[in-house]
Amino acid sequence: MNLGQVWAKGAVAGALAALALPAPLGAQDIRPGLSVRDLPRPGYETGRWQAGNTTFLPVLTVQSVWTDNLFATSTDPKSAVIFGINPRIDAISRGRRLTLETSAYANVALHSRYTTEDRVTFGLGTAGRRHLGQTGALKFGLRMDRGAQARSDPEASPTLERPALYNSFQVRLGAEGDAGPLRIGADGSIQKVNYLASGESDPVERARLEDQDLTSYQLPVRIGWRASPRLTVYVEPFVNRRDARLPVDRTGIDRDLTTWGAQAGAQLDIADRWNGSLGIGAFRSNPDDPSISGYSGFSMSGNLVWSPDPRTRVVFTGFSGDVATVRSGATGRIDTRAGVRIEQEIRHNLLAFAGIGWQQTRYRGSNPDRLWSVPVEAEVEWLMSRTLSLFGTVRHENRRSDLASDRFKRTDIGVGIRVRT
Known part of the structure; x- marks a missing residue:
């Protein structure tokens, strides 16, 4: 397929996506203040439609991205142009005691030179909150996604014929409530991931994809003490369980394991200045396979938002913990990530976004390996109307690694339009 055909296919798909959007019903803000994009902006209010107590926000994004290393390889990089069409609709319903947030999206990626990389992904999910009295609530959620494994994923095989597709299903259920200055909450989830290995002709690659099928169970319990109206300190013990679909993988290893741990931290809600939480602690992973020894590590999770003024937003994120792996020779994987993102309204209709992160993956086993990178990104958006x-x-x-085959450099440059009707 040549570039002209890619653009033609993209135009048709974009037109169909636009026709699928419902007719406008009115305007109303959904969640003010969550992002610079959501700030009050007279004359440039985003398209939001009202139907009863439900508000809809439809968005259609069309973009072209040039990449200089499509396959994220250490040698002989291949460049390509990727044409993307991304319709999305968010909805929020607010009742007297029940709040529901629902989203649906689709991502179509068409490649100018390597059509085997073309893919369609999509998802649908809803999350609800049922208020119980003045201080208690039940939380629940359902989500389904058809995703594609990125070529840059450390778990992705470089010899796959096309990006691996997978189905993901998740169910969440939780509750929280106050007892004087104490606040107790639990948020359990079950996630099932199934890779679509039937589309791969190589039996070795099919077996590798089947090894990644698993079901995960997570249960964190947070016990907090309200030190002040704006500060809550907490401890959060947690247990995670991973069950692979196959009893043993292609190398004869049982990948099932249980991880225990705990974090201590603080949750801030200082007016419009600081919001979010940050916890640090430790974990212990115990594999079911008797030939694999357990291991411990540093645990961290956090998301803090700092707003020095109404038109600036700085988001700090962090994570460290045990992650599933099917790499041959690896008996465990620990990921650590940290990042900062700045959102700034430069002018009334000119927005800027910039971020920098640090990521490290450490593998345990007979072939220990470390991968680390510092991704940097920026975006400027001009609101024409x-x-x-x-x-x-x-x-x-720029990803570095102990193994030369895991290293790569990649630059992506893109332009696009967003339509909010």
Whole structure:
């Protein structure tokens, strides 16, 4: 397929996606203040439609991205242009005691030179909160996604014929409530991931994809003490369980394991200045396979938002913990990530976003390996009208590794439009 055919297919798909959007019903803010994009902006209010007590926000994004290393390889990088069509609709329903948030999306990626990389992904999910009295609540959620494994994923095989697709299903159920200055909450989840190995002709690669099928169970319990109206300190013990679909993988290893741990931290809610939480602690992973020894590590999770002024937002994120792996020779994997993202309204209709991160993956086993990278990205969006905006993006990542085959450099540059009707 040549580039002209890619653009033609993209135009048709974009038109169909636009026709699928419902007719406008009215305007109302969904969640003010969550992002610079959501700030009050007279004359440029995003398209939001009202039907009863439900508000809808439909968005259609069309973009082209040039990448200089499509397959994220250490040698002989291949460049390509990727045409993307991304319709999405979010909805929120607010009742007297029940709040529901629902989202549906689709991502179509068409490649100018390597059509085997073309893919369609999509998802649908809803999350609810049922208030119980003044201080208690039940939380629940359902989610389904058809995803594609990125070529840059450390678990992705470089010899796959096309990006691996998978189905993911998740169920969440939790509760929280106050007892004087104490606040107790639990948020359990079950997630099932199934890779679509039947599309791969190589039996070795099919077996590798089947090894990644698993079911995960997570149960964190947070016990907090309200030190002040704006500060809550907490401890959060947790247990995670991973059950692979196959009893043993292609190398004869049982990948099932149980991870225990705990974090201590603080949750901030200082007016419009600081919001979010940060916890640090430790974990212990115990594999079911008697030939694999257990291991411990540093645990961290957090998301803090700092708003020095109404038109600036700085988001700090962090994570460290045990992660599933099917790499041959690896008996465990520990990921650590940290990042900061800045959102800034430069002018009334000109927005800027920039971020930098640090990522490290450490493998345990007979072939220990470390991968680390510092991704940097930026975006500028010009709001031409209430319904139409133009944007440009740039992203660069340089991944280093103990193994030469895991190293790569990649730069992506993109332009696109967003339509909010």
